[in-house]
Amino acid sequence: MLHFEKKGIRILGIAESYRGREQSLICGIVMRRDRIIDGCAFSRATVGGMDATDAVLGIWNHLARDDIQAIMLGGTVISWFNVIDITQVHERTGLPVISVTYEDSPGLEDDISHHFPSDEKRLSAYIALGKRTTCQLSTGVTVYLRAEGISLDDATHACNIFTAQGKIPEPVRVARIIARGFLPEYPDEPVLNSG
Template sequence: MHAAKPGLRALGIAESYSGREQSTLAGVVMRKDLLIDGAAFTRVTVGGSDATDAVVRLVAGLARRDINLLMISGCVIAWYNIIDPGAVQEATGLPVIVATYEESEGLADDIRHHFPDDPDRLAAYRRLGDRTPVRLHTGYTLFIRPCGISPSDAARLCNDFTHEGRVPEPLRVARLVARGVVRSALCGGVVSP
């Protein structure tokens, strides 16, 4: 992958958690010049263990060969459903950058509290490893877990895709789209202003 390539396309994936049995994942394909070039949706089980499969399913459903990179908003979604970025990278053949936006003491205690009889979930969380802080040109710090891409290239791409604030545009737009889908469903298919 050529990180400087102007036509580079990222698939940003973000969730809108509705507190129900299923949560919505939206994927937005965006070129480096911030042109939106596609979208896809899937569901993930709240409190389940299917987040990695859901991300792989979303990528496969697009059936596109021009996506160069996956950006995912968080590894722990849908009430402790954990995405394995290494498994996503292996299944898709694409580099993965998982981004989070705040410093944290971690979620191990919360996972132990809510899932005391699920050592596999805690082990999956621990395998995620540490996050790398990236200081963006906007002055904000983003925390990333790159997989299949060097931390320096991942940092550069996060900067390139961030227009303002701390959220790279593919992730910001994917989150907005996921929220819109959830709201639309809650409103009987009509999005209210």
């Protein structure tokens, strides 16, 4: 259960970046309700692979923190159709998981079938996510949520608390900025480790 009244509530925001390479860089940042960042870790996922769930769990395990109260994802399908199993993330971490996206769409079943015609595992993983729910934030913009281990009302409330302006909650927005900034321009360059 999230304790929204506490100033010290912490969310792990996770987002990715990739530019025409075999692996994407995924960043996780720990952000307090007052928008102070007090943790950061990185992992990688295969572009077009099926290891995004492990990448998210890798960030969680690396941080090894017991003060994070929820995980907020910048989408459940990243790195060119690499599906994050939010049920597994919830079960393995014991934390509520909120996935936020920003554009309406009829779904990705046709795209997955087109690009991965014999990959039933990927298609099944996507279908298992269920439909997104349309929510309006207090900023007046519409977002699309999937939530696991948390009610839709509480997921929306968490997004409102952490959205300063526009539609992207700060933990996800900052994680995306950091992932883009740390992603090497050339595939052979090393990525700095958060330590």
